[in-house]
Amino acid sequence: MSDSTSDTHPPRRARLCGRTDLAPGEARRFDVAGLRVALVRIGDDFYAIGDRCSHEDYSLADGEVWPGECEIECSKHGSTFDLRTGEPCSLPATRPVPVYGLVLDEADVSLVVP
Numbered sequence: 001m002s003d004s005t006s007d008t009h010p011p012r013r014a015r016l017c018g019r020t021d022l023a024p025g026e027a028r029r030f031d032v033a034g035l036r037v038a039l040v041r042i043g044d045d046f047y048a049i050g051d052r053c054s055h056e057d058y059s060l061a062d063g064e065v066w067p068g069e070c071e072i073e074c075s076k077h078g079s080t081f082d083l084r085t086g087e088p089c090s091l092p093a094t095r096p097v098p099v100y101g102l103v104l105d106e107a108d109v110s111l112v113v114p
């Protein structure tokens with residue numbers, strides 16, 4: 001029997017941090033809801049991508065943020081990833097990383113759990 005109400009439930013959210021906990025240009029790893037997420041702040045905007053480089057299993061949150069390009073650079077071999085799409089912008093990575101939705105309220109940044 002199917003649950004006819006399941007489509008109407010609001011998306012589940014998981015709080016990551018306060019809006020001011022990350023400085024502009026900073027990236028930080030969060031392990032939440034079984035996901036490994038790199039949260040990046042550029043100006044007052046936030047982006048969340050999978051925190052596993054698609055080239056090798058390496059934390060993207062350890063890399064350098066490029067605010068002007070809206071990218072983050074993997075610190076292991078130098079691939080950059082577009083924070084809006086998760087697509088790699090340079091080799092050696094060729095596959096995208098997941099992009100996650102965020103909900104920002106007055107104080108907090110929360111992940112939309114997929």
Ligand code: FES
Pocket residue numbers: 053054055056057058074075076077078079091092093
């Ligand atoms: S592990 Fe990220 S580019 Fe190689």
